[in-house]
Amino acid sequence: MRSYDLTPFLRSTVGFDKLFNDLVDNATKLESGGYPPYNIVRTSETDYEITLAVAGFSQDDLEIEVVDRELRVSGRRDSDQDEDREYLHQGIAGRNFDRRFRLAEHLTVRGAQLENGLLTVLLALEIPEAKKPRKIEIGQTSGDQPAVLSASNAA
Structure with a gap:
């Protein structure tokens, strides 16, 4: 190391x-393997999407959770459903997975959707009002208190 x-x-x-x-x-x-493959896309200044290719997984097989700014997407399938089949070739991966993403501060998960074998997790950057930049007006030296302008007035 x-x-x-x-x-x-x-x-x-x-x-x-x-x-x-x-x-x-x-x-x-x-990184522990490359399965499932995924894309991370910025859709606007504050919105992001993580899309994972989860072909063969149903909504009940997938779990999404956020713990301490870490997004965890996992997929678990019953191995019993494939026991009665004899595969001559198995090119579609359907193994269990656990994919983790570290989230930036103030990035929250808005929701998720599963469509055509693609799981999309919607994320949004929500900066609290107290953390947004604000403009401070410069006062006179005669003891005037400087006025604080709100973030909306500063623009």
Whole structure:
């Protein structure tokens, strides 16, 4: 395993040491397989879609959950339904899977839909009003309190 020196980054930050360690750990981990294949698309400034190819899985076989900013999509099929078949060639993968995506702060899951073997998870970036940029009006030196403009007035 390679060792990275993050000291230059940590000199000008406070409280981000765990974040840096997590980023390095995640960057150096090998992805566990490429199944199922997926696309990540930005549909607008604040909306995203993750589409997974889940051919052969029904809605009941799939589970989607978010735990601590990690989206987990898993698929489980009964192996009993294929026991009575003798495959001469099996090119359609139908194995169980567990795919995880790390979500950015304030990114929420809006919903999911399954259509034509494609599972689409809809995501939206919802920045709270308190975290949005705001403009501060510069007051006079005579002791006036600076007025805070709302984010909608700042535009």
